[in-house]
Amino acid sequence: MVAVSTVTPLEQDVLLNMNKIEIGHGSGGKLTRDLIENIFLKYLKSDELKPLEDAASINLDHNHKAAVTTDSYVIRPLFFPGGNIGKLSVCGTVNDLVVSGAVPKYLTVGFIIEEGFLMKDLEEIVRSISETAESAGVKIVTGDTKVVEKNKGDGIYINTTGIGEIVKPMDLKNVSAGDKVIITGTIGDHGTAVAIAREEFNIDAAVESDCAALNGMLEPLFDIAGVKWMRDPTRGGVATVLVELSEATGLGVLISEEDMPVREDVRFIQDMLGYDPLYLANEGKAIIITSAESSDRVLEMLKGHPLGKDAALIGNITADFKGLRLKTIIGGERVLDMLEEDTLPRIC
Amino acid sequence: MVAVSTVTPLEQDVLLNMNKIEIGHGSGGKLTRDLIENIFLKYLKSDELKPLEDAASINLDHNHKAAVTTDSYVIRPLFFPGGNIGKLSVCGTVNDLVVSGAVPKYLTVGFIIEEGFLMKDLEEIVRSISETAESAGVKIVTGDTKVVEKNKGDGIYINTTGIGEIVKPMDLKNVSAGDKVIITGTIGDHGTAVAIAREEFNIDAAVESDCAALNGMLEPLFDIAGVKWMRDPTRGGVATVLVELSEATGLGVLISEEDMPVREDVRFIQDMLGYDPLYLANEGKAIIITSAESSDRVLEMLKGHPLGKDAALIGNITADFKGLRLKTIIGGERVLDMLEEDTLPRIC
Numbered sequence: 137m138v139a140v141s142t143v144t145p146l147e148q149d150v151l152l153n154m155n156k157i158e159i160g161h162g163s164g165g166k167l168t169r170d171l172i173e174n175i176f177l178k179y180l181k182s183d184e185l186k187p188l189e190d191a192a193s194i195n196l197d198h199n200h201k202a203a204v205t206t207d208s209y210v211i212r213p214l215f216f217p218g219g220n221i222g223k224l225s226v227c228g229t230v231n232d233l234v235v236s237g238a239v240p241k242y243l244t245v246g247f248i249i250e251e252g253f254l255m256k257d258l259e260e261i262v263r264s265i266s267e268t269a270e271s272a273g274v275k276i277v278t279g280d281t282k283v284v285e286k287n288k289g290d291g292i293y294i295n296t297t298g299i300g301e302i303v304k305p306m307d308l309k310n311v312s313a314g315d316k317v318i319i320t321g322t323i324g325d326h327g328t329a330v331a332i333a334r335e336e337f338n339i340d341a342a343v344e345s346d347c348a349a350l351n352g353m354l355e356p357l358f359d360i361a362g363v364k365w366m367r368d369p370t371r372g373g374v375a376t377v378l379v380e381l382s383e384a385t386g387l388g389v390l391i392s393e394e395d396m397p398v399r400e401d402v403r404f405i406q407d408m409l410g411y412d413p414l415y416l417a418n419e420g421k422a423i424i425i426t427s428a429e430s431s432d433r434v435l436e437m438l439k440g441h442p443l444g445k446d447a448a449l450i451g452n453i454t455a456d457f458k459g460l461r462l463k464t465i466i467g468g469e470r471v472l473d474m475l476e477e478d479t480l481p482r483i484c
Numbered sequence: 485m486v487a488v489s490t491v492t493p494l495e496q497d498v499l500l501n502m503n504k505i506e507i508g509h510g511s512g513g514k515l516t517r518d519l520i521e522n523i524f525l526k527y528l529k530s531d532e533l534k535p536l537e538d539a540a541s542i543n544l545d546h547n548h549k550a551a552v553t554t555d556s557y558v559i560r561p562l563f564f565p566g567g568n569i570g571k572l573s574v575c576g577t578v579n580d581l582v583v584s585g586a587v588p589k590y591l592t593v594g595f596i597i598e599e600g601f602l603m604k605d606l607e608e609i610v611r612s613i614s615e616t617a618e619s620a621g622v623k624i625v626t627g628d629t630k631v632v633e634k635n636k637g638d639g640i641y642i643n644t645t646g647i648g649e650i651v652k653p654m655d656l657k658n659v660s661a662g663d664k665v666i667i668t669g670t671i672g673d674h675g676t677a678v679a680i681a682r683e684e685f686n687i688d689a690a691v692e693s694d695c696a697a698l699n700g701m702l703e704p705l706f707d708i709a710g711v712k713w714m715r716d717p718t719r720g721g722v723a724t725v726l727v728e729l730s731e732a733t734g735l736g737v738l739i740s741e742e743d744m745p746v747r748e749d750v751r752f753i754q755d756m757l758g759y760d761p762l763y764l765a766n767e768g769k770a771i772i773i774t775s776a777e778s779s780d781r782v783l784e785m786l787k788g789h790p791l792g793k794d795a796a797l798i799g800n801i802t803a804d805f806k807g808l809r810l811k812t813i814i815g816g817e818r819v820l821d822m823l824e825e826d827t828l829p830r831i832c
Contacts, residue, residue: 162558162830164719164765165823190715191553191584193650198546205539206592206645210510210630236539244554246643248596282558282641284830290636295594295628297554297645302541367538371512417512475513482510482632 157253162283171281175259179266184242184277192277194242200301203238205229208295212482214257216333218326218345219419221294222264227349227419228370228484229298230272234351235366235422237358238300243269245296246280250289261292272349274298304358306365308384315364316431317389317451318424320353320444321346322397323374327416327480328405337409341401348420353441360437362430367423370484372475375414377423378451378460379474389460390469391451414462415475417483425453505601510631519629523607527614532590532625540625542590548649551586553577556643560830562605564681566674566693567767569642570612575697575767576718576832577646578620582699583714583770585706586648591617593644594628598637609640620697622646652706654713656732661803663712664779665737666772668701668786669694669794670745671722675764675828676753685757689749696768701789708785710778715771718832720823723762725771726799726808727822737808738817739799762810763823765831773801 160167177185184192196202209225219227226243233240245265249258269276325346332339350368357363369377374396378389398413406413420443426434431449438444460472508515525533532540544550557573567575574591581588593613597606617624673694680687698716705711717725722744726737746761754761768791774782779797786792808820 159829160824160826162719163823163826165724165763165826166821167824167826168719169822189584190580191551191586191646191648193584193653194550194552196544196550202542202544202550202647203539204542204590204592204645204647205626206594206643207628208594208596208630208643210596210632232538236537236541238539242552244552244645246554246556246645248556248558248641278553280555280643282556282830284558284638284641287635288638290632293596293630293632293641295554295556295643295645297552297592297594297643298539299550299552299647300539305541371510371516376513415513473514474517475511476508476515478508478511478513478515481507482630 155255157249157251157255157258157283159251159283159285162281168281175262176279179262180276182275182277184275194277194299197301200303203233203236203300203302204297205232206295206297207232208293209484210293210482211330211484212290213333214291216345217329217343219347220261220264221292222261223268224347224419224484225294225296226265226268226272227347229296230274230349230351231368233298233300234354235368237304237306238302239355240272240274240298240300240351242277242299243274243296244278245276245294248282248284248289248293250284250291251286253291268349272351308365310364311385311387311425311453313387313453313455314428315425315453316428316449317391318426318431318434319374319397319448319450320422320438321446322399323418323421324398324402324406324413324416326419327483328402330483331480339405341405343401346418346420348443350420350422350443353438353443354422356437357434360430360433362427363424363434365425369421369423370417370419373415373417374423375460375472376474379472382459386458388454388457389451390454390463392463393465395448395450397446397448411479414472419484503603505597505599505603505606505631507599507631507633510629516629523610524627527610528624530623530625532623542625542647545649548651551581551584551648551650552645553580554643554645555580556641557832558641558830559678559832560638561681562639564693565677565691567695568609568612569640570609571616572695572767572832573642573644574613574616574620575695577644578622578697578699579716581646581648582702583716585652585654586650587703588620588622588646588648588699590625590647591622591644592626593624593642596630596632596637596641598632598639599634601639616697620699656713658712659733659735659773659801661735661801662776663773663801664776664797665739665799665801666774666779666782667722667745667796667798668770668792670747671766671769672746672750672754672761672764674767675831676750678831679828687753689753691749694766694768696791698768698770698791701786701791702770704785705782708778708781710775711772711782713773717769717771718765718767721763721765722771723808723820724822727820730807734806736802736805737799738802738811740811741813743796743798745794745796759827762820767832
């Protein structure tokens, strides 16, 4: 007897085709439907998500205004310590809603996939989207898939748009001198983890991205009247957010280097690379501006949550100057501007 | 005197940099803000669009459920006869809402731009988005910009997500044998115009894309009780939509080749290329399923609108068979399946 392959050439062809994204998966025809049924609907199930309809019908509580936000995610690498582009695309949009005083409810997801992308990687990303959305309590209600040719993309880009119900309207106008600046945890973890994952630097360190949905931690703060404004310091980092805050309010922000929570290994690596953690992207942190009276309560509530255990009061709002200043550990004051050069592009 | 340039090398550098998108425009820092202020806010103005906030606050009428839809646009070329990717990204999403029985209200827009993309092209696209949204009566409420390196994109990709108020819930369950199938105008114009614009074929013809927002024409039909379902036949064309309709309802669809409105030049070109207009993308057409009693009224209303002058009754819903069949001009019947091969990828 001769040994025979149990896989015929035709079957092999089918298997190979099934393993990679082809142009036809974006046709709107049969292959698109196969993709929807075999990958998307396997993980993304909701009453609202009906693949045959062009729009999803959603319920919003009529007692609140709706909030809407959109972000495209182009991070590289797609998989990094602490997450992947799928998890990030849910967390980032959920966080944009919650820092706007909204309870995140619904997400849409749009994929732009490069031809040849591995089906198993797509499946892993969609699985992450599903898990992250479920644990954050948001529903994926509709989606879209496009496929582009080789070298017209970079694996996969994802857009998510989020819709929520505003229960705590945040307004920069409420921010006033004497208010406190709180950060919910260590800064620069995401930027550092991704920089290392790119292997452009010869560094071996166990820094994970802080990528996390913050609604579970931040929503309880909506009940505190002294909480005035929140923002998640992603691209541009803590410094850029606070410079923008200063410009929009005409007030100054004084932050303290000593009080800034930075992981030891992150500080070490960024010292070596010459980056400042204040400008690095975070994907699971929020800056909170609160009245002085409420600041203890806010800190206490944050520290009671696993994602907030390193929360710290890092500065004050002041009418004494405009702009952002850092009180350095050696006692000086340094003026900080917003991010000028993009040292770590495609961080989210 | 010697002739001196009035532009210093430094100024020249600045001018050159200003003319093209750089990686830094996606940093979230200074260049991103320049781009927002100089291009986006120049055209996209609305009370809801506040660049400093992460989410927009929107008002929805509490008497209706909300509809949400998302689409990424990856069309090439970016500029084509009858439109560009900006106009398309508004029309496509507005149409997805209106065929779902919703009045389109709000759009988000997310850009993924390739490094080196010409600023003047971006400006033209943003201008189109603004004009198209205004004439369709929808507001751009929030946006996002990412920049990717050369050869990791293709000029620009745009995601739009649309939110509307459902005033005429459409349900395939209402479709029954005896219903009529109406198309609002000639088919295959968009697919043909884009195919020609790609210059892959040596054809010189004046076919324009039908790219248009249909809410002005379709919303009045919401008042007609006999109107049961609508769909815009984009990727996959009329045939794919009707095959899906048949599969979802378990009913058959019989359409008539003779009654199908196809422009003479489109038919000629597609005959030459070997494509079937029934599978070509449209970007300004809708398929309407209506009761037989209401079909005259629907046709009359459509024909009274400039975008509906070529509207035609093209077929019937039947319980006699399942699937989609075409009654050919010579009298035969051909079974049609959904689009299998993608002959014109990146058509939207």
